[in-house]
Amino acid sequence: MPELRRDPVTGRWVCLAPGRALRPEAAHDSAIPPDAHPADCPFCEGREGRTPPEVAAIRPGGSGPNTPGWRVRVVPNLFPAFSDDDADADLADPLHAHGPALGASEVIIHSPDHRRWLPFLSAEQAELVMATTSERYRRHSVPGVGSVVPIYNHGREAGASLTHPHGQVYATRVASPVLDEELRGAEEAYRGVGNCVFCSMIEVEEAQEVRLVAQAEAFVAIAPYASRQAFECWIIPRRHAADFGEVEDEDAAALGVFLRDVLWRLYQEVGDVPLNWYIHSLPNATGDWSRSFHWHLEVRPKLTEIAGFEMATGTYINTTAPESAAAMLSAHGGPSPEATDPI
C-alpha cells in the first residue's frame, strides 16, 4: 500500500508506491502510437472489463456501465498512488515521519480513439473531455482535501505509461508544495500592488501583445514572462476565481476547445514533443486566497531535459525567449472543429 514519508530536512512529502513498479511500460518511444486498436490496450472500446469498474462516463446512447458506447470514461487508477486505504501514521518521528497516502487517483480516458490525443480530437469531444475533468475535480473537492490536480502526460518521456490518450485526476490529503509556493507568492503580490497578479498579467500581456499565444472569450493563453522551458504556455481564465470548481459548465467546455487550440499550435510549431499539462487550483478557496489566487492551466513541453542544475537549485535555464515562442505560436491558425489525423 502506498505511504507518505516526510523528508526530515525540507518537510516535503514523498509518496512511496512500490505497487506502481508493476505498471506497463509504454510500448512505443513515439508519442503517437502507430496501431489504431492494439490488442493489449485496456482503454480501447470493448475492453471495459480490463479496467477497474468505471466511476463516471458519458454515454449518449444510454449504454450500461462498463460496456461499449461511451465517449469519455473515468476509472480508478489500477495502480493508485493515492487512495482511501487508511493505515498507521507517525508524524512525530523527526527522521522517519510517515502516514497513509490518502486521496484518489483516477484516469479519464479522453475518447475511444486510441490514436488521437486532444489536438486531433473534434472540438466537441474536447468539450466533453474538459466537462468530465471539471466534474471529477468537483467530486474530489471535499472538505479537508489538500490538493486536487488534473494532469496529462503526453509521450513516454513525459511519464505516460499507456499510449491511449488519458488524463488523470489526483486528490491528496497533503498540500502541494508547488501550489503552496504559488499561493504565498500570489498573496504577496496582491499585498504589493492591490490586485490579483494573474488579472494584472492578462491586462498587461494583452496590452503589450508580445507574449500572447491565443485569445478567446473566456480565456487568454500567454508564454509567461519567466518561462521555465521553451514554449511553456499558461491558459488563464478571464473571470477571477481561485477554485477551478467554480467554473461554469459552459466555460469548462470552452476550456477544452481552447486547450485543444493551444496544443494544436504547439504541434504545428515544434511537432510531437513530450509534454505535460495540469491545472493549478485551490479547492474550496476562502478568505485571502480567494482574492489573490487565480486558477490556471500550465502546458510544459519537454524540448530539452531537466538537468542537474535545475534539480540542484530549482532555477531553470531556458534557451527560448517566451516572446519568440509567442510570436511563433500565435502566427499559426487554430484547428478546424473536426477531428483530424496527426501528420
Add this chain to the structure above:
Amino acid sequence: MPELRRDPVTGRWVCLAPGRALRPEAAHDSAIPPDAHPADCPFCEGREGRTPPEVAAIRPGGSGPNTPGWRVRVVPNLFPAFSDDDADADLADPLHAHGPALGASEVIIHSPDHRRWLPFLSAEQAELVMATTSERYRRHSVPGVGSVVPIYNHGREAGASLTHPHGQVYATRVASPVLDEELRGAEEAYRGVGNCVFCSMIEVEEAQEVRLVAQAEAFVAIAPYASRQAFECWIIPRRHAADFGEVEDEDAAALGVFLRDVLWRLYQEVGDVPLNWYIHSLPNATGDWSRSFHWHLEVRPKLTEIAGFEMATGTYINTTAPESAAAMLSAHGGPSPEATDPI
C-alpha cells in the same frame, strides 16, 4: 546575453539563455560513447584550442596551459548561463522583473579519457577530480554569492550535451530555491530536536542499518528515508560543516573515491542509467545556518521520468523503497583502485 527573470507569482528566478540553444546535441543516445576519441570532441587531449582558455588544470609533467599533458582541466563554459557580464536590471516591475545572470559557469573535464566516467576512472583520478571540484568551489565562494553548486549530468536524458565526462560548477548571485528550502527545513529541525538533522541521520541510519549504502572513514552513503526517486543516494560527511569550502584537501580527495564507489554500486545494480549528482552547500555559512545545515552530495538516478504529477505538485511518487535500494547497493563490493572498462 543571459538574463534572469523573476516569476511574478512565486518569486522564483529563471535564467533565460538563448545562446545556449546553439549547444551541440549529444551524438549518442547511450550514456557510454562507443568511440574512444571522436574527432568532434572538444574535451579530448590535443583539442585544447577548441575550448575557451583553461582557468585551472592538473599538469603533473609541468606542461603549459592549453596544451596536452593534463589530468583534470577546467575551462569556462562556451555557452555560459551565468557570467560576469553586467546589464540593466529592473527588480521593481511586479510582472517583468529582470536582471543580468551574474555568476560563473565552469566545466571540469574529469580526465583525458573520453570513454570513462567516474566509476571507471582510477581511484587516484577520482581524487584529482574532487580535489579540483573543491578548489573551484572555494574559488567561487566570494562574498555576496548566492549559491555555488558543483553538478554532474550523466547521459543525454539527464541533460548531458557532450559525452566526454565532465562536471560543472555554477556560481549564481541569486539564491537557490531548493537550497533555501533545505536551509529553512534544517533550521526548523534543529530548533525541534536540538541537533543537526544530518548528524542525527548518520547516527540513526548507522544504528538501524536498513538504509545504509556504504560507509567510509569520513563519509556515509544512505538511501534517504523519503527518497524521491528509485535508488536516490545521499553522501553525508561525518564531520559537521555547512560549507563544502571548509572540507580538508584529504577529505575532498576521499569524497571522490567514495562517490566513485557509490556510482560503481549503482552501475552494478541498475546498469548505465542517466543520473545527476550535485553538492548542496552553503558558501560562507555563518550563524544559525552553520549549526543547522550540513553540506552533502545527492545522487539522483533517472530510472523513470518525472511526470505531470511531480511537476504540478512538487510531490514525488517513488516506486522503489529506499530499504530495498540500500539492500541491493550495499550487497555489491566496491571497485578496485584501477581504472576499468564499462561492461
